Amino acid sequence: MRRRELIALFMIAVAMSPCAIYAQKSPLPIVGYLGFDSAEKSKELLVAFRGGLRAKGFVENQNVAIEYRFAEGKYDRFPELIANLVQGRVQVIVAATGTNGVLATTSATKTIPIVFAIAMDPVSLGVVSSLNRPGGNATGVSMYTPQLTAKRLELLAELTPGGGSIAVLINPTNPNANVVASDAEAAAKSLARAIHILKASTDEQIAAAFKEIRDQQHVALLVSPDAFYIARRERLAALSEQGRIPAIYEWSLFVKYGGLMSYSPRITDVSYQLGVYAGKILNGAAPADLPVEQPTRFELAINLRTAKIIGLTIPPHLLARADEVIE
Numbered sequence: 001m002r003r004r005e006l007i008a009l010f011m012i013a014v015a016m017s018p019c020a021i022y023a024q025k026s027p028l029p030i031v032g033y034l035g036f037d038s039a040e041k042s043k044e045l046l047v048a049f050r051g052g053l054r055a056k057g058f059v060e061n062q063n064v065a066i067e068y069r070f071a072e073g074k075y076d077r078f079p080e081l082i083a084n085l086v087q088g089r090v091q092v093i094v095a096a097t098g099t100n101g102v103l104a105t106t107s108a109t110k111t112i113p114i115v116f117a118i119a120m121d122p123v124s125l126g127v128v129s130s131l132n133r134p135g136g137n138a139t140g141v142s143m144y145t146p147q148l149t150a151k152r153l154e155l156l157a158e159l160t161p162g163g164g165s166i167a168v169l170i171n172p173t174n175p176n177a178n179v180v181a182s183d184a185e186a187a188a189k190s191l192a193r194a195i196h197i198l199k200a201s202t203d204e205q206i207a208a209a210f211k212e213i214r215d216q217q218h219v220a221l222l223v224s225p226d227a228f229y230i231a232r233r234e235r236l237a238a239l240s241e242q243g244r245i246p247a248i249y250e251w252s253l254f255v256k257y258g259g260l261m262s263y264s265p266r267i268t269d270v271s272y273q274l275g276v277y278a279g280k281i282l283n284g285a286a287p288a289d290l291p292v293e294q295p296t297r298f299e300l301a302i303n304l305r306t307a308k309i310i311g312l313t314i315p316p317h318l319l320a321r322a323d324e325v326i327e
Helices: 002-015 018-025 040-055 075-087 099-108 146-159 177-191 203-216 233-242 252-256 267-282 304-309 316-321
Strands: 030-035 065-070 092-096 114-118 138-142 166-170 195-199 220-223 247-249 261-265 298-303 324-326
Touching: 030 040, 030 075, 040 092, 040 267, 065 075, 075 092, 075 099, 092 099, 092 267, 099 114, 099 138, 114 267, 138 267, 146 166, 146 177, 146 220, 146 247, 146 261, 146 316, 166 177, 166 203, 177 195, 195 203, 203 233, 233 247, 233 252, 233 304, 252 261, 252 298, 252 324, 261 267, 298 304, 298 316, 304 324
Parallel strands: 030 065, 030 092, 092 114, 114 138, 166 195, 166 220, 220 247, 247 261, 298 324
Antiparallel strands: 261 298
């Protein structure tokens, strides 16, 4: 009997030890992930993001939990989704959303650390104080350089050596709309090519823009960086194909869905870096001390199947420069 009592006391002592108490009171840290697209279309990005987390010692459902929220390509969903994450008391919010979602997230909280991906200069937007020393509760990756718009126009000019005006599709509700338009106009001037700015922020306006491209006989199309457009990449690629319009896009995601060509940083590299920064913050780093990263590797992707369908021959020298060719 005495031996049984001692065993019982021992078991109680173990249960009440500091380690046991800590385990009971220490749930997994939570990362809130906000995506611009659907969960189904974000699979490749999420694999890269989890890889970045893993590089910093965090594995989903083992020592970190991830709460996912997806805007399904609708900007007006951001405030509700962000509020839901804030109320869920996440330790860090990853805003893989583009400019609109980043601005909505930084407006919603000044205390929860934020890791963002943005296609605009975050300093000019007031998201961070500087690229090297963000200074607040947000840091991440900025994909913006004016040279990207110039490079995309240059590639379209190479595809259309006979001249003609190039249409530039811009979402007027995006805070970077005027900057993209200005960059495109400057690049067009240097190339001695005419451009025509078209604005679309709804599916109906997209359809109207493509009708204008056909009616005005623009020879090519540049689709500006925008999460709304990325979520509609299949539709944009299909409309370009139907109109036999050579088009260039921001991300290779478009090319994989039938778009002709893209030039951009590697989007999976960006997603990986978001995971790395989220892991660093979970390990105790402050966003204010983590410099905003800027991609150094860019890729040209070309879809030869689409080129054949629209009756376009890709110049050999351009094909030789491609990092990814879809046949």
